[in-house]
Amino acid sequence: MNDARRKPDDAHATPETLYQGRWLRLSRRGRWEYAERTNPGGAVIILAVTPEDKVLFVEQYRVAVQQFTIEMPAGLVGDVAGQQHETTLLAAQRELEEETGYRCSRVTFVHEGPSSSGMSTEIIAFVRAHDLVKVGSGGGDASENIVVHEVPRSEAGAWLLARAKDGYSIDPKLFAGLWFIEHAEAFG
DSSP, X not given: OXXXXXXXXXXXXXXEEEEEOSSEEEEEETTEEEEEEOSXXXXXXXXXXXXXXXXXXXXXXXXXXXXXXXXXXXXXXSOSTTOTTOOHHHHHHHHHHHHXXXXXXXXXXXXXXXXXXXXXXXXXXXEEEESXXXXXXXXXXXXXXXXXXXXXXXXXXXXXXXXXXXXXXXXXXXXXXXXXHHTGGGGO
8 A cells, every 4th residue: 555656756745835824725745736724633524313313414605616515514623712632523512513503422433534635635534423412503603604404314315416406515525424324333
């Protein structure tokens, strides 16, 4: 797997910062340009299924793609002032309640990997929220306007495809998330 002969010649060039923002940095290493997350913990996607066997999805407008999107509850790890060293699992619990109004008794790690390996250093972790209880309305923080959707698990894939036909941007990672939910026994 670590065959040095297959790596590009400039893979270990000294990185150069092209732009530094609050949450992102644009860098170049040799001929490769890519975005880096400046928060230390990456991002987390929460696989959340209610006691009624409904999958939680969130809808919000994303300026970067200029569209309303359907996503699973998610967020950055360590992006809250004073909580820069929070764990992925704590961030997941915080984001789940903030975005959906649901609290969970525990969160378990499922899988992690790059969000877009050719363009970004960001690593996204999938986690599973267990024993959900509705404690609020959700909707996100003051900078967000999130709509929560509770969709029967058996209808979730078809529901997502129907939203795509309606013009929503559907993150393909949602289908991976549904697969993780269906194969939960493999992940503990």
